[in-house]
Each structure stands twice: as structure tokens, then as C-alpha cells.
Amino acid sequence: MPDPFKFELVSPEKLLFSGDVEQVLVPGAEGDMTIMAKHAPLITTLRPGLLEIDFPGGKRQRFFAQGGFAEVIPAGLTVLAETAIDLDEMDPSELAQSIKNAEEDVADLSGEAKDKAQMTLEHLRQVQSALGA
Template sequence: MAQSFQFELVSPERLLVSDQVESVIIPGAEGEMTVMASHAPVMTTIKPGVVTVKSASGTEERYVVFGGFADVLPSGCTLLAESAVAVKDIDRADIARRIQEAKEDVADAKTDEHRTKAEAFLHQLTTLEGALLPA
């Protein structure tokens, strides 16, 4: 049996998870990463995606996050999300609204740098939508 560690998933609205877990898969800005007990210290920004939490008891829960950052230490991991919701509670209208806002950000971009960042965020959201809510 794998060693457990403390994991917390926090959004501005509430604490979604605070539990001993076996592993957490995080959508880091540079790619997905799996965090396990005694992980090397690292901080990473989070892109929109799905966080998969495998509890010490073996159950698995998934949460959609819309940005933020994660602080990983050998003793635990804290993910501070800009917004987070359990996959089972995801709302298609909410994702569609976020995609529309991202499209507006692309259209309103004043510089190439801002446009590039807005386009990357829009791409992340549409990829997330496709993964969670297939047509």
C-alpha cells in the first residue's frame, strides 16, 4: 500500500478537500504531474483542467479547476484554485460562459503578448470542455 500525505484543494468559495490521500494528478502549466508522499518540493501554476484525487482508502474523486497554483512539499500538497468544482457538479452553461469570455478576451487583446495568452487560455478551456462534456 502506498504511503499517504495531506492534500488540500481550496477555492475562494470553500475548502473542497482536506484529507489524507495516496496520490493527486494536477494539471500543471507545464503538463500533468502526479504528486505522491515524499514528493520533492515544487510550486507550479495550474491551468484549467481536472485534478484527480486518490484517497488513502482507494476511492477516486475528480475536480475541475480553472487556474491557480499548487505548493508541493514532502509532507503534503496544497492546491489554491481560482475556481474549482467537483466533476459530478460541473455545469455545461458555466463552461460555455467561460469560453465566451475567453473569446472576448482574444478579440479585445491590445498586444500580441496578451492575445497569445488569451488564445492559450481559450484553447485550454475548449480542450477541457471536450474532455468533460463530449457532444
């Protein structure tokens, strides 16, 4: 059984979670990463994706996270997300609207901005696929 560590998930509106966890899957800009106790310190930006929290005892909670960053320090992990929605509370129409907005961005933009919008669109579609929506 992995050692528990301190984790906080914060959105602009409120503190969504603060407590001990066994591991957290973070949708980092360079790819997904699993953070466990005693992980090396790091800071990464977030891409749209699933943030999965594993608790002692086997419980798992999943959030859709978009924007922001994650910081690992010896005391634990903090994720500051621009958007963080508990998937148990997520309205599929919200995700569909985010995908529609990203499709419009891809159609309207050019150059590096279009490339970034295309990556966001692909990540949102991956989340939609993972949810079976």
C-alpha cells in the same frame, strides 16, 4: 499501493477537501503532473484543467481548476485555486460560458495577452472534450 499523503484543496470561498490521498493529478502551468507521497518540493501556477484526486480504496474525484497555484512540501500538497468546481456538480453551461469569454478575449486582445488568452481557450476546450460536453 502508494503511500497516502496529506492534501488540501482550497478555493476563495472554502476549504473543498482536506485529507489523505494516494495521488493527485495537477494541471500545472508547464503541463500535468502527478503528485504522490514523498514528491520533491515545488511550487507551480495552475492552468485551467482537470485536477484528479485518487483516494485509498480506488475512489476518484475530479475538479475543474482554474488559476492559483500548487505547493508540495514534505508535509503534503496544497492547491490554492481561484476556481475549483467538483465535476459532479459542474453545470455544463458554466464551462460553455468560460469558453465563450475566452473566445472574446482572444478576439479583443493582442500580443502576449492574446497568446495567454489563446492558451486558456485551448485548455478550456480540452476540459470540455474530456468531459464529453
